[in-house]
Amino acid sequence: MRRTPFLAAMLVGLAATSSAQFQRGGGNPFTPPNASLHYALDRDYDLLDLSVDLDIDYDHLTFAGTATNTLAPLRDGIKVIRLMAGPDLKINSATVDGKNATFTHEGRSLLVAAPDALKKGQKISVTLAYSAVNTRGRSFGEGGGGWHWIRQNKTNPNHVGFWTQGESESNSDWVPTWDYPNDFTTSQTKVTVPADWSVVGNGNLVSNSQSADGKRRTFVWKMPLPHATYLLTLCGGPFDIKTDNWEGVKLMYVVPKGEKYLIDGSFGDTKDMLSFYSKITGVKYPWPKYAQDAMYDFGGGMENVSATTLQESALAESREGYWPMASLNSHELGHQWFGDFVTCKDWGQIWLNESFATFMQMMYFEHSLGKNGYDEEVENNTQSYLAESRRYKRPIVTRMYANADNMFDSHTYPKGGVVLHTLRRWLGDDLFWAGIKKYLTTNAHTPVETWQLCKALTDTSGINCEPFFQQWLLKPGHPVIDWNWKWNAASGSVDVEVKQTQSTADGTPIYDIPAKVGVIVDGRLAELPIHLTTETTTASFPTTKKPDAVLFDPDHDFLREIPKQKWGKDELPAIFKFAPNCIDRYRAMQLLLGDSPSDETIHMIADGVKADTEITPALRSIRGLSSLKREDLRPLFMGLLNHPNPSRRTEAVQALGELPADPATTAKLRSLINDKDPIPVVVAAIRALVDWDKKGNKDVFEKALKIPSHRDRIKNAAQSALED
Numbered sequence: 001m002r003r004t005p006f007l008a009a010m011l012v013g014l015a016a017t018s019s020a021q022f023q024r025g026g027g028n029p030f031t032p033p034n035a036s037l038h039y040a041l042d043r044d045y046d047l048l049d050l051s052v053d054l055d056i057d058y059d060h061l062t063f064a065g066t067a068t069n070t071l072a073p074l075r076d077g078i079k080v081i082r083l084m085a086g087p088d089l090k091i092n093s094a095t096v097d098g099k100n101a102t103f104t105h106e107g108r109s110l111l112v113a114a115p116d117a118l119k120k121g122q123k124i125s126v127t128l129a130y131s132a133v134n135t136r137g138r139s140f141g142e143g144g145g146g147w148h149w150i151r152q153n154k155t156n157p158n159h160v161g162f163w164t165q166g167e168s169e170s171n172s173d174w175v176p177t178w179d180y181p182n183d184f185t186t187s188q189t190k191v192t193v194p195a196d197w198s199v200v201g202n203g204n205l206v207s208n209s210q211s212a213d214g215k216r217r218t219f220v221w222k223m224p225l226p227h228a229t230y231l232l233t234l235c236g237g238p239f240d241i242k243t244d245n246w247e248g249v250k251l252m253y254v255v256p257k258g259e260k261y262l263i264d265g266s267f268g269d270t271k272d273m274l275s276f277y278s279k280i281t282g283v284k285y286p287w288p289k290y291a292q293d294a295m296y297d298f299g300g301g302m303e304n305v306s307a308t309t310l311q312e313s314a315l316a317e318s319r320e321g322y323w324p325m326a327s328l329n330s331h332e333l334g335h336q337w338f339g340d341f342v343t344c345k346d347w348g349q350i351w352l353n354e355s356f357a358t359f360m361q362m363m364y365f366e367h368s369l370g371k372n373g374y375d376e377e378v379e380n381n382t383q384s385y386l387a388e389s390r391r392y393k394r395p396i397v398t399r400m401y402a403n404a405d406n407m408f409d410s411h412t413y414p415k416g417g418v419v420l421h422t423l424r425r426w427l428g429d430d431l432f433w434a435g436i437k438k439y440l441t442t443n444a445h446t447p448v449e450t451w452q453l454c455k456a457l458t459d460t461s462g463i464n465c466e467p468f469f470q471q472w473l474l475k476p477g478h479p480v481i482d483w484n485w486k487w488n489a490a491s492g493s494v495d496v497e498v499k500q501t502q503s504t505a506d507g508t509p510i511y512d513i514p515a516k517v518g519v520i521v522d523g524r525l526a527e528l529p530i531h532l533t534t535e536t537t538t539a540s541f542p543t544t545k546k547p548d549a550v551l552f553d554p555d556h557d558f559l560r561e562i563p564k565q566k567w568g569k570d571e572l573p574a575i576f577k578f579a580p581n582c583i584d585r586y587r588a589m590q591l592l593l594g595d596s597p598s599d600e601t602i603h604m605i606a607d608g609v610k611a612d613t614e615i616t617p618a619l620r621s622i623r624g625l626s627s628l629k630r631e632d633l634r635p636l637f638m639g640l641l642n643h644p645n646p647s648r649r650t651e652a653v654q655a656l657g658e659l660p661a662d663p664a665t666t667a668k669l670r671s672l673i674n675d676k677d678p679i680p681v682v683v684a685a686i687r688a689l690v691d692w693d694k695k696g697n698k699d700v701f702e703k704a705l706k707i708p709s710h711r712d713r714i715k716n717a718a719q720s721a722l723e724d
Contacts, residue, residue, distance in 0.1 A: 001167055001300065001301065001302050001303065001335075001353075001354065001408065002300045002301040002302075002328055002331045002332060002357070028391070028392030028393065028394065029392055029394075029401075029402070029406060030392065030394040030398060030400050030401055030406065031400065032400075034402045035400045035401050035402050035406075036400070036401075036402070037399050037400055038346065038347065038348060038399050038400075038401060038404075039346065039399060040180070040182045040345050040346035040447075041180050041182060041346075043074060043178075043182065043183055044073060044074060044075065044078050044081070044082060045071040045072055045073045045074055045078065045081070046071060046072045046074060046183065047069060047070075047071050047177070047178045047183045047184075047185040047229070048070045048071055048072060048123070048185060048186070049068075049069075049070040049185055049186045049187065049188070050067065050068070050069055050070075050175070050177050050185050050186075050187045050188075050229065050232070051067070051068040051070075051187070051188045051189075051190075052065060052066070052067050052068075052175050052187075052188070052189045052190065052232075053065050053066045053067075053190040053191075054189070054190070054191045054192070054234075055192045056162070056191065056192060056193045056194075056236065058149075058160065058161075058162075058193070058194060061149050062131065062132050063131065063132050063147075063174075064129075064130070064131040064132070065129075065130060065131070065175075066127055066128065066129050066130070067127070067128050067130070067175045067176050067177060068125050068126070068127045068128075069083065069125070069126045069127075069128075069176075069177055069178070070123065070124070070125045070126075071123075071124060071125075071126065071178075072120075072121050072122060072123050072124070073118040073119065073120055073121065073122055073124075074120060075120055076117070076118075076119050076120045077117050077118070078114065078117065078118040079113065079114055079117050079118070080111050080112070080113055080114065081096070081111070081112040081113075081114060081126055082109070082110075082111055082178075083110040083111075083112065083126070083128075083172075083176050083177060083178060084108050084109070084110060084169070084172035084176065084177065084178065084179040084180075085105060085108065085109075085110040085128075085130070085172055085176035086108060086146060086170075086172050086173035086174070087107055087108060088132065088133050088173065089105075089130050089131070089132065089133065089173070089174070089176065090130060090131050090132075090133045091103060091105050091110065091128055091129075091130050091176065092129040092130055092131065093128070093129045094112050094126065094127070094128050094129075095126070095127045096112065096114055096115055096124055096125070096126055097115075097124050097125055098125075098127075099115050101113055101114070101115065101126075103128075108169075108172060108179075110128075110176050112126055112128075128176045130176060132147065132174070145164065145165020145166060145167070145170040145173075145302075146164065146165065146170040146171070146173025146174055147162065147164055147173055147174040148162060148163050148164070148165065148297060148298075149161075149162050150162060150163070150237060150295070150296045150297055158237070158238050158256050158257040158258055159256070159296055160237055160238065161197065161235070161236050161237020161238070161295070161296070162234070162235070162236050162237070163233075163234070163235045163236070163293075163295045163297075163298060163309055164232070164233055164234045164235075165298075165302060165309070166179075166229070166230035166231060166232055166233065166302075166304070167230050167231075167302060168230065168347055168404035168405060169230065169404065170230070171229055171230055171232050175232070177229050178229060179229055179230065180229075180346075181228040181229075181230060181343050181344060181345065181346065181347075181447055182345045182346060182447045183228075183229075183447070184226035184227055184228055184343075184445055184446065184447065185226055185227070185229060186222075186223055186224055186225065186226055186227075187202055187203070187222075187223045187227070187229075187232055188203075188206075188220065188221065188222045188223070189201040189202070189219075189220070189221045189232070189234055190218060190219070190220045191218065191219050191220075191234060191236065192211075192216055192217070192218045193216070193217055193218075193219070193236050194215070194216065194217070195210055195211070195214055195215055195216055195217045196217075196238055197217065197236055197237055197238055197239075198219070198236070198237070198238070198239045198241060198254075199219040199221075199234060199235065199236040200221075200233075200234070200235045200236075200239075200252065200254055200291050200293050200307055201219070201221030201223075201233060201234050201235075201307060202221055202223040202227070202231070202232060202233060202304065202305050202306050202307055203221050203222045203223030203224060203225075203287075203288055203289070203305075203306055204221065204222055204223075204224075204250075204288050204289060205219065205220070205221055206220040206221065206222050207219070207220045208220075223288075223305065223306065224288070225286070225287065225288075225445060226445045227305040227340060227343070227445070228305075228340075228343045228447070231303070231304050231305040231340055231343075232304070232305075233293075233302075233304030233305075233307050233309060235254070235293040235295055235307070235309060237256065237257075237295075237296075238256070238257040239254050239255065239256065239257055240254075240255050240256070240257050240258065240259060240260035240263070241253065241254050241255075242260065242263045244271070246270075246271045246274050246275075246285075246290075247274075247275075247284070247285075249274070249285055249287075249288070249289060249290060250288070250289040250290075251270060251271070251289070251290055251291075252289065252290070252291035252292070252293075252307075253266070253267045253270075253291075253292055254291055254292065254293040254294065255294045255312070255315060256294065256295075256296060256312060259294075259312075259315060261317065262315040262316065262317055262710065264318065265315075265316050265317040265318035265319070265320065265324070266294070266314075266315045266316055266317075266324075266325045266329075267292055267325070267329065268318070268323070269323045269326060269329070269368070270290070270292065270329065270333070272368070273329065273330055273333050273364055274290070274333070276363075276364060276367050276368075277333065277334065277337065277360065277364070280363065280433055281337055281433070281436055281437060281440060282433065282434075282436075282437035282440075282441075283337060283341070283437060283440045283441060285336060285337075286336070286337070286340075286341045286444070287305060287306040287336060287340070287341075288306065289306050289307075290306055290307075290308075290333075290336070291306065291307040291308070292308050292310060292329065292332075293307060293308065293309050293310065294310045294311070294312045294314070294315050295309055295310070295311070295312055296312045297312075298310065298311045298312065299311055300328070301328050301329075301331065301332040302332070303332045303335030303336065303339050303340055303353075303357070305336070305340045306336070306340075308329075308332040308333070308335075308336075310325075310328060310329070310332065311328075314328055315710075316710060317679075317709070317710045319676075319677070319678050319679045319709065319710075320678070320679050320680070320710060321646050321647070321678065321680070322369075322615065322645065322646055323368070326364070326365070326368065327361055327365075330360065330361040330364040330365070331357045331358065331360070331361040332357070333360075334356065334357040334359075334360025334361060334364075335353060335356075335357045337356075337360070337440060338352065338353055338356030338357055338360065339352070339353030339354070339356070339357060341440060341444060341445065342439070342440060342443045342444065342445075342446065342447075342448045343446075343447050343448065344447065344448065344449075345447035345448060345449050346399075346449075347401070347404035347407050348397060348398050348399040348400075348401065348407065349397060349448070349449055349450055350404075350407045350408070350412055351396045351397060351412050351416040351450075351473070352448055352449075352450065352453065354408065354412045354413050354416065355396070355412060355413065355415075355416020355417050355419065355420055356416075356420065358381065358413050358414060358416065358417030358420075359416075359417040359420040359421065361377070361417075362374055362377040362378065362381070362417055362421065365377050365616075369615055369616040370614050370615060370616050371582075372582045372614055372616040372617065372618050373615070373616035375556065375581050375582050375583055376582065376583070376616065376620070377417075378418055378421055378556055379556070379583045380414075381413075381414035381415075381417050381418050382414070382418050382559060382561075384410050384413075384414040385410045385411065385414040385415035385418065385478075385559075386478075386561055387410070388409060388410035388411065388415075389411075389415075389477070389478065393411075393476035393477045393506060393508065394411055394476050395473065395474050395475055395476050395507075396411055396412065396415060396416050396419065396472070396473045396474075397450050397473045397474055415478075415559065418559040419472045419473065419559055421558075421559075422472065422557065422558040422559050423457075423465075423468060423472075425555070425557040425558065426468065426514065426557075426558075427457070427461055427463065427465075431457075431460065431461040431463070432457070434460040434461070435453075435456050435457030435458075435459075435460040435461060436456075436457075437460075438456040438457075438459060438460050439452065439453050439456035439457070442456060443456075450469065450473060454466055454469045467512065471509045471511055471512065472559075475507050475508060475509050476506055476507050476508055477502055477503075477506065477507070477508025477509070478502065478508070478559050478560065478561060479500055479502060479511045479513065479532075479558070479559070479560045479561070480500065480501045480502040480560070480561045480562075480563065481498060481499070481500065481501070481552065481553075481560050481561065481562045482498075482499045482501050482562075482563070482564075483496065483497065483498040483499065483552045483562070483566070484496075484497055484566050485497075485517075485550040487546040487547065488540070489546070491540070491542075492542055492543065492544070493540045493541060493542045493543065494517075494519055494540065494541045494543055494547060494550060495538070495539075495540050496517050496530060496538065496539050496540070496541070496550070496552070497536065497537070497538050498515070498530065498532060498536070498537045498538075498552065499535060499536050499537075500532065500534075500535050500536075501535075502561075510533075510534060510535055511532060512531075512532065512533050513531070513532040513558055514529065514531050514532075515529070515530050515531070515532050515552070515553055515557070515558070516528060516529055516530065516553060516554060516555065516557065517529075517530050517539070517541065517550065517551070517552055517554070518550065518551035518552075518554030518555075518579070518580070519541060519543060519547045519550055519551075520547055520548045520549045520550070520551070520574045520575070520578050520579075521543055521544065521545060521547050521548060522545075522548070523548075523574075523577070523578055524578075525554065525578055525579075525580060526543075527554060527555070528541045548570075548571065548573075548574035548578075549567070549571035549572075549574035549575045549578075549579075550571070551575065551579060551584065554579060554580050554581060554584070555580055555581055556581050556583065565587070567588070567591070569591075569595070572588045572591055572592050573588075573592070573601070573604065575587075575588040576588040576589055576592060576604070576605070576608060577604075577608065582616075582617075582618035582619070582620070585608075585618050585619060586618065586619050586620045586621075589605055589608070589619055589624065590624055592605060593605065593624040593625065593628075594624070602625070602628065602630070602633075605625060606625065606633060606636050609622055609625065609636065609640070610636055610639065610640075613643065613644065614644075614645075615644050615645055616645065617643075617645055617648055621651060622637075622640070622648070622651050622652070622655060623651065623655075625655070626651065626654065626655030626658050627658070629658050629659060631659060631660075633655070634656065634659055634662075634665070637652045637655040637656045637659075638652075638656070638664075638665070638668065640652035640655075641653070641668065641672070646678040646680060646681065647680070649677075649678065649681050650678070650680040650681050650684050653669065653672065653681055653684040653685050653688055654684050654688070656669065656688060657669075657684070657687065657688030657691060657692070661692035661693060666689070666692065666693070666697075669685040669688055669689055670685075670689065670697065670700050672685040673685055673686060673689075673700050673703060673704050673707070673714075674707070675707050675708065679709050679710070679713050679714060682704070682707070682709075682714050682717075683713055683714060683717045686700075686701065686704060686714070686717045686718060686721050687717065687721075689701075689721075690720075690721045694721065697721075698722065701718045701721040701722050702718070702722070704717070704718035704721075705718045705719065705722075
């Protein structure tokens with residue numbers, strides 16, 4: 001699951017509120033009295049198959065159906081079959097192997113009496129006829145999911161349909177079944193809808209048939225491979241669908257009717273993601289098809305097995321940036337291995353799903369956007385977690401929480417992703433990915449716990465990974481680093497002192513970390529080991545001369561907080577030029593520009609920006625340069641209009657707009673108002689020309705009114721430019 005920024009902010013607000021409530025007791029949202037221990041539910045049977053048959057009445061926002069749960073008891077003497085069914089479902093009847101059965105339905109509990117005491121391994125079918133009583137539906141931001149109706153919209157006739165959302169335990173709101181991730185089942189869904197609708201479900205499409213009167217259409221989907229029930233999905237409505245094929249796997253790109261033009265810009269990199277993930281994990285995409293369903297009203301994304309649901313508002317055309325949906329799409333696709341192929345046994349283990357999906361997205365950015373793209377993801381995730389850690393800290397793996405939804409926080413997502421980055425750097429790529437392959441193949445189509453991942457990594461590497469898991473996953477907190485260095489001329493060495501200053505009162509450990517120090521001398525970086533094991537670690541490194549700069553953890557190999565980087569002013573040029581991590585280079589640039597920079601410093605930075613030609617620039621933004629409004633930087637900004645990164649090109653237009661107009665620049669910006677350049681570049685050019693000469697550029701603004709763009713961004717900018 002990937003949450004939208006709105007939902008993430010909502011969760012942050014809830015966490016902050018909870019934290020404030022707990023302050024009086026000195027705890028945090030994951031401590032008693034609000035939190036309690038949660039273990040995986042006891043099971044009486046093995047759920048073998050779930051078959052659902054639904055008839056949709058959209059005009060009245062209701063549905064009726066049957067659900068058949070085929071199961072086998074795990075013990076002799078079972079007399080009551082425990083299922084889950086949402087309180088808004090009306091259970092009309094129950095049968096066990098075709099015989100009428102009595103049942104009780106209270107809250108979310110559905111208890112069906114077996115006609116006779118069941119025997120271990122005895123295969124039986126429990127069929128329930130039911131209907132939806134409460135037809136209000138819920139959006140993904142209103143506390144869950146279950147069944148959601150897409151309500152009619154007067155301005156958009158295609159704004160109709162429905163979707164389901166199962167995580168964490170919401171699929172039982174629309175189908176009575178075992179709704180907990182510690183049991184896997186195969187599944188089949190049969191759904192009847194209006195004739196001009198389509199329905200997408202899990203697995204393969206078995207049939208698509210129209211009724212005799214032509215008014216109704218029935219879709220049957222079958223998933224022959226076992227999966228957790230919360231990954232069951234249905235999406236229905238009037239769709240535009242494009243199909244494709246990747247190595248024998250059917251691909252479906254599903255968008256609301258009328259939005260087909262957005263498919264290629266939104267999903268054109270899916271095949272590359274599938275190939276990359278299959279290669280690095282050593283496990284080919286494990287499901288018979290992959291559908292990406294963009295739905296109205298949905299927030300973020302949900303990794304339903306073989307059929308991800310995504311928010312329609314994230315759809316983009318290719319001119320909006322470099323694969324604008326790649327972050328969301330790569331996260332959800334990563335789940336098809338981590339969360340679907342193997343699934344956490346209980347919600348306290350959810351990091352095995354969400355941390356891995358976050359990490360897989362980081363890995364895909366390394367593949368598609370280069371090292372700088374990966375380093376930025378590590379930094380962004382680190383900062384997201386650190387912000388939450390100022391409110392509360394908890395172990396990534398914990399059974400102590402108030403409810404399952406508490407676990408979907410910044411400890412599970414960004415912190416867990418960076419801890420996996422830490423693990424990758426500690427073991428090295430070969431050992432790390434060999435362990436991941438063993439973990440996936442050994443536990444395929446089963447619920448898993450953290451110790452199984454630890455065992456797989458230990459077995460393949462020969463390195464006992466338990467100490468790593470103990471300190472990074474089973475305990476709260478993170479290393480907080482205070483460090484300094486000095487040049488010892490007498491001994492010809494660099495003396496380094498590193499302190500771990502994190503409080504250990506809440507169970508945060510003093511970490512055991514094989515770290516590195518980077519020493520820059522005459523433009524050359526040497527990386528030297530320093531092993532942290534105690535609160536204070538010191539080391540001396542011989543050098544031929546005083547270093548130009550010294551960096552602690554120069555590659556950002558592990559999750560850490562450094563409240564204050566004690567870089568001297570004289571170190572900043574060397575860090576800007578030679579630091580191996582783009583985060584440090586950009587920070588040095590900011591510090592250099594923020595201190596009344598000399599012409600020499602500005603020209604040095606300009607040269608660095610000019611040479612920064614990767615698809616993900618090492619220097620995240622040029623606003624610090626553009627704010628200087630220097631005429632001698634005009635050639636630099638003009639050259640950046642051809643940069644491969646659309647955001648850098650947009651910033652270049654904005655930087656030129658900060659300078660006085662001249663004929664060559666005006667002509668160039670006028671030429672950018674077209675239907676080929678990135679939309680943000682075109683919009684920025686319109687705004688710059690407005691500031692320079694609104695009347696003189698009226699003709700090009702009128703031309704822009706006719707340039708199509710997603711959500712009319714260019715047209716809206718042109719209309720604004722033409723207003724008096």
